[in-house]
Amino acid sequence: MHSISAFARRVGLTPSALRFYDDCGVLAPARVDPLTGYRYYSAEQEERAVLLRGLRAAGVPLADVAVVLDGTPEAARELLHAHAARLREQTDAAGAALAELLRALPPSGPVRTRLGGPELASAVRQVVPAAARDGAVPELRCVLIELAVTGTRLVATDRYRLAVRELKPLATDGEPRELLVPAPALIEAAAWATRRPEVTIEAGTGEARLVAGDDTAPLPLAEGSFPAYREVLRALGEPAHRVLVDRLALRDAVDAGSSPWxxxxxxxxxxxGGTTLPAVCAGPARLAFDPAVLGPALEAGVGPDVLLEITAADRPVVVRSADQGSFTTLVMPVAHP
Structure with missing residues (x-):
């Protein structure tokens, strides 16, 4: 038998924590002296105490601890998986909130992000078609470039389509930064970058450029605020239908169809559009699209297959490529004919 102080040292808990767990009924002492009230613990309780310490270190609520300590292994495993999923969601939400706050702060200095030149050029070619060609909102004629240690993201939208491409930088130095680059200027910069193995995006206050050795290419910046596209992504919800189909066959069917398709x-x-295509899917679902919007989204994909994630006939459809998970396009359906 060990006194509460000795047992606390052996299992890595404090005496006050042991008293609290006794009061909560999750780790009662083996014996309590009826005269002094001193608590004593046995060696057989060490394993339970160490497990309890680990559960609390992992943030498992005390109400759930008993399920792991006293329940079946299946119940414990299910509870811990659910707790891990909650922690990931909380971490992602906190990270996104912090990133938004950092982007809202005035930049404290320049940021430099090093990328593969051909990779950057490829991302520009995929994203730029989603930018608006004209219209009253000048920001929609631009591509948003987000620079951060966690990754570089290119985003464009014309309100009917949203294209997002993620790039993993070779290196990033500086605080997160957002650049709003007119699409024509970015196309010129991409043509310059495609001939360089590596390029560095350097962004200071009100200016940006691409650098490769002693060569540079300007990145003109536009004023304004890009639409809050993250809210659109967060609001998608779980798809009701997933459709896996030959990408080029579907593209050809779109190109041959009329509007609405x-x-x-x-x-x-x-x-x-009147052409029967084999697919991995389960219906029924019926949607209509503008071919001028859906066709380029399929053309920008990579690989032989495309995955369509359908939530509803009046919600954006997610277009993904099995061979390139870093590129995602959202296409808005139109009214049924």
């Missing part, structure tokens, strides 16, 4: 999801096949 109708997609009927059936059991393991699609009626794609």
């Amino acid at each position: 109708v997609l009927d999801v059936r059991a393991d096949e699609l009626d794609a």
Whole structure:
């Protein structure tokens, strides 16, 4: 038998924590002296105490601790998986909130992000078609470039389509920064970057450029605020249908169709504007698209297959490539004919 102080040292808990866990009924002492009230613990309780310490270090609520300590292994495993999922969601939400706060602060100095030149050029080619060609909102004629240690992101939208491409930088130095670059200027910069193995995006106060050795290419910046695209991504929800189909076959069916172009999801096949295509899917679902919007989204994909994630006929459809998870396009359906 060990006194509460000796047992606390052996299991890495404090005497006050042991008293608290006794009061809560999750770790009672083996014996309590009826005259002095001193608590004593046995060696057999060490394993439970160490496990309890680990659960608390992992942030498991005390109400759930008993399930792990006294329940079945299956119940404990299910609870810990659920707790891990909650922690990931909280961490992601906190990270996104901090990133938003950092972006809102005035920059304290320049930022430098080093990327593969051909990779940057490829990302520009995929994202730029989603930028608006004209219209009253000048920000929509630009591409948003987000620079951060966690990654570089290119975003463009014309309100009917949203394209997002993630790039993993070779190195980043400086605080997060957002650049709003007119699409034509970014196309010129991408043509310059594609011939360089590596390029560095250097952004200071009110100016930015691409650097490769002694060569530079300007990145003109536009004024304004890019739309809050993250809210659109967060509001997507769980898709009701997932459709896996040959990307080029679907693109050809879109190109050959008229507007509005109708997609009927059936059991393991699609009626794609009157063309039947084999697919991995489960219907029924029926949507209509503007071919001028859906076609370029399919053309910008990579690989033989495309995955469509459908939530509803009046919600954006997510277009993903199995061969390039870093590129995502959202396409807005139109009204049924």
